[in-house]
Amino acid sequence: MELSNSTLSSVAGLQVVVCVVFTLIFLVGMLGNSLVIWIILCNIKQQFSTVMLILNLAVADFTVLITLPFWIYSFADGWVFGAPFCNVLLYVVHCSMYASVFFITAMSIERFVAVLYPFAIQKWWRRGTIGKLTIGIWVSAFLFAVPVIDQKATHVEHPQCSLLLSSYRQQKGLIVLETLVGFVIPFLVLSICYALVAKRILKMTLQSKSKSMKVIRSVVIAFAVCWLLYHIINLLTVSSILTKTSSPEVSKMLLNISERVENLAGALAVTNSCINPILYAFAARRFQNGFNTSGIAKLFQQLNISIAEKFSNESNIRRDNFQTSV
Template sequence: MAVTNTFAVYELGDNDNSENYTDYVYDNKPMVCDDDGIGLRVFHAVFQPVLYSLIFLLGVAGNGLMITILLRRWRRLRITEIYLLHLALSDLMLLLTFPFDIVENAAGWLFGEFLCRLMGLVQTLNLYCGSFLLACIGFDRYLAIVHAIPSMQSRRPRTVHLTCFSLWLLCLGLSIPNAAFLSVGGNNTHTPILFCSYHLHLIHAHNWVLTKRVLDHVCFFLPLAVMSYCYTAVAVTLCNSQKSNAKQRAIRLALLVTLVFFFCWLPYNITLLITTLGDLEVIKYENCTSYDLVQPVLDVTKSIGLSHCCLNPFLYAFVGVRFRNELIQLLCQMGCSWVCLPFTRAQGHSRPSISDGGLTSSNILI
């Protein structure tokens, strides 16, 4: 017999480690489903902290190096590099929230009400902004390659900075409600552990959770659509032009950029959509086992999605010859000659990159 959900589930936090309890009616008898089983506790206590720590270390190193390289020639940044700088700042700010999540998974929220709201705002702000910046990079490549001649006059650094500033303001406006509904509280169990959760203002917090899920989907599928269209047009343009190894690498990079974004965040968005449909009783859970499976899958897929912020430097910057050469120089200046020696030997085989809109550069998409 099917199990009927008697009321909507309240999502208790971005960290997704709070316990969710849902009343069901089974053969006219109320039954409580607890989704915090042994597997979920092990994931939160062991696997998730280890994964978040690896993402944090790799992401801070990669985005930190990327920001350092770009700031060294601040006044000579190309158009795409301005977007890359903002993207790296966004990813770095997102990564700085990871230590709070790691501690919360291990011991609960220990940082007070203010940091609870601030971390929720910062995490949502940078998730949204990072996605839109990826779309902007794809659109900029579309303008530079598909419409090279007429677009050069409109693609000015001042316009790009204003675009990025507008994106930050838009995403900030979408993220501010997190500060209004997040608060520190218990998880409805006998344990005294506290969590940073969406349980302030009760039903209004629940409505915001549902709204936020819609925004999460929009901020994934809209940039994905823009990237898919722009990079497809770029690939077609390059295929129709004179073929070269540089252009073939550019096409592969465009495909890789889109697929990585797609595969990192699509599982989370699908699971989140299923969770929302279950909360709204559009779909019915047959038993508690079906319901208990949703939360672990949501946690795992979100961790996979968050790993994307440590991949961006390698996808957008370090694959370019110019960035690689500057990275080698920076590492040598930092005394890491043993790291950059193999790359220095191979540096003579690399081809230099040229202007932002050229079609013969090995750095064509960067």
């Protein structure tokens, strides 16, 4: 009986910790992302590509955070909202996750093009390419999340709403898709972009270029740190499935490991949705002392200005080279 009471006590303690952590993430993230959306929509008159991508990233993160109260309640007192709503919530979370990852990747590609090919970014902006890219990202996120809304795949388990698939093959397919599209491929793209940009940025002296890169680099690093453990858990789950027949003991061990750190991985993943506004606030502090809306607005203005400066600088260099040659 003592062991049973001890076990129940530890489970209850874990539930309290999880609920407190997710509540803090919800409060900080909702406030931060709401502030970012409000500042960009109300204080930034001309929104260039980087700021547009930041705006959509904030919307995606905001959408993830809206679902947190339901997960907090399920941790505290079990899932009472029914299977259909569980299905909808899982779809919204996965859709927002893909959108967030895609917008972070797009920000890195946009910086790569803006630094190495400034005239191309100007053409893209004039033709409305960034708007089309934004629509494309949201549509892609909706489509990649479609496997989650399979009614047969969703099951409500006490005390949580969880996604249980009808076969191990289906489970492996969904996890591999999520890991490749949601982390591995985007991270490779990010790494390649920054490796190429790093060579070029060393030759540049404009302050706004450096600040622009630092802001987006911080967002990318936060993405890698927050999502890495989550996808490691995914790989452990796949490994557990693959070794279920050949090595049952190894399979069980891997499954136990993934279950023990599942809550931590989930907390880190959701933290990514609230950490970006904090990074903007720290970056804005370099412009003026204190954390306030005017500082963040000035930061976004600088990100806008950086594109105009790139274009102007490249134009001047080409004009000077032409005059010299003549």
